[in-house]
Amino acid sequence: MHWPTIRSSGIVDLVMNLPDPDWAVQQLDRFLDLITTVSSHNGRPGRRHSGDSDEITEQFVAVEQIFDRVIPHWRDQPLERVMNPDLPWVNHRKPAVQAKTVILKDSEIREKLGDNAPQISAASLHPWAWEGARSLWQSGHYREAVTAGRPKDQRRNAEQVEPP
Structure with a gap:
C-alpha cells in the first residue's frame, strides 16, 4: 500500500514515498522503449510501436500505478488527436516522460528551491x-x-x- 505524505502546504509529496524510485524509473524506461515509434515492417508504409501490443499492455500495468502516484491528475490531461490506429499508446509518452522527470529531479528541485515544510506519513x-x-x-x-x-x-x- 502506498502512503502519501502530507505537507503543511497541502501539496502531496508522492515521490519521496516511492519505496524504490530506481525501479519506477526502470519501468518507465522500459515502457518508453516499447512505445517508441519505428518504421512498419512487412514493407507497409507508416510507423508502429517497437513493442507488441501484449508486451506494452503488460508493462502499462506498473506504469499506470506509477503515474497515479507521481502525477495524480495525469488522466485529466488533454489527449492529442492520433489518426494512426497503429500508435494507440502515443498519448502515454508525455506522462511517462513527465513521471520519470519528476522522480529523477525531485531531490534536485528540493535542494535548489527548498522545502522545509513539516511532513507526516499517512502510515503514522x-x-x-x-x-x-x-x-x-x-x-x-x-x-x-x-x-x-x-x-x-x-x-x-x-x-x-x-x-x-
Whole structure:
C-alpha cells in the first residue's frame, strides 16, 4: 500500500514515498522503449510501436500505478488527436516522460528551491483517521481529506467555536 505524505502546504509529496524510485524509473524506461515509434515492417508504409501490443499492455500495468502516484491528475490531461490506429499508446509518452522527470529531479528541485515544510506519513496516522480520509485524498480533495481525518471531537469543537 502506498502512503502519501502530507505537507503543511497541502501539496502531496508522492515521490519521496516511492519505496524504490530506481525501479519506477526502470519501468518507465522500459515502457518508453516499447512505445517508441519505428518504421512498419512487412514493407507497409507508416510507423508502429517497437513493442507488441501484449508486451506494452503488460508493462502499462506498473506504469499506470506509477503515474497515479507521481502525477495524480495525469488522466485529466488533454489527449492529442492520433489518426494512426497503429500508435494507440502515443498519448502515454508525455506522462511517462513527465513521471520519470519528476522522480529523477525531485531531490534536485528540493535542494535548489527548498522545502522545509513539516511532513507526516499517512502510515503514522491512526487507522480511523486514514480510513476516513483515504477516498477523499485519493480523489484529490486534500482539504476535505484533512478535515475528515481529524478526530470527531475536534471537528465538533471546531464547529462550535464561532469566528470573531
